[in-house]
Amino acid sequence: MNKRERLAAAYNGQPVDRPPVALWRHFPGDDQDADDLAAAHIHFQRLHDWDFLKVTPASTFMVDDYGVQTAWRGNEEGTRDYVSFPVAQAEELTALALLDVMTGSYALARRALQQICSAVDPDATVLQTIFSPLSQLKKLAGRRLLPLLRLHPQAVQVALATLTANSLRHIESLTTIGVGGIFYAVQHASAHQMSRAEYAVFGRPFDLQILQALPAGWFNVLHLHGADVYFDDVADYPVQAINWHDRETWPDLTTALTRFPGAVIGGIRQWDTLLRGAPAQIRAEALDACVQTGGQRFILGTGCVAPITAPAANLRALRQAVETMPSHRPAAHRMQD
Secondary structure, eight states: OHHHHHHHHTTTOOOOOOOOOOOOOOOOGGGGSEEEEEEEEHHHHHOOOOSEEOOOOOOOTTTTTTTEEEOOOOOTTOOEEEEOOOOHHHHHHHTOOOOOTTTTTHHHHHHHHHHHHHSSOOEEEEEEEEEEEEHHHHHHHHHHHHHHHHHHHHHHHHHHHHHHHHHHHHHHHHHHTOOOEEEEEOSSBBBOOOHHHHHHTTTTTHHHHTTTTTTTOOEEEEEOOOSSSSSHHHHSSSSSSSEOOOOTSSSHHHEEEEEEEESSEEEEIIIIIIIIIHHHHHHHHHHHHHHHHHSEEEEEEEEEETTTTTOOHHHHHHHHHGGGGGOOOOOOOOOOO
């Protein structure tokens, strides 16, 4: 099987020659320049030969041009620290204008993607990271997000509509350069962030506007960030795979396969195993994940980005683990009615 065939078989519940595998990471410093960002991803893909390549611009790339101020201070995830937020009042929400996605930070990301798609194995699906509109608004408002959402819900809705429009225009600009899908990051479908009722109003409708507009044939991944996620609330999203912190929060891989019809991505602990563990632990968790899923509708990875200080031996062990996994049994997990 080639990479695209393997991915398609995995998310359709068909037999695979081996489980697909992928890791992704931030490239701090490199993410401030299109050429450097592209070169870092191209090298990463050529080194490890992942089944798909998730491109990771700076986490604020979708809102940088609104005036978000950040600084690189050594975070182990490779993300930049916030220095200042441009939104604090309701009138600043409604004043957010549509961005020209062919200029500024959006354009930097697109130029990098264009280089990446031209350079990597054409069999490797390239995914662009897209943050949900609610996640984008958090990057603009910081801790002011929830007070604004609860005190000025209509103004928040206006801002979310603007951010959704920016996102859709950026995605449309990617359809001609070889991108094969998106990695859609949702950071507020969690009991630690807001209530289910709030997410149903301020998250889900805008998520669906984006996900339902994606081109047919793309491989799209939903990432649920954090603990105590509202998995069942998003399990009907039109995506091919879901990624979450499966080793740290409900549901486990086995349970998820009964609630979501596509592929599940995970199996490896991001911090305890990939960063602080040893290759033997990587192999053990990978095998356990394969047993949990029967090797069906399963993609080996971590719950979130690989720490930038993770040992190279651990990354190699994760990539090599799928080459020695046992034969994959027919799917034994049925979707709940």
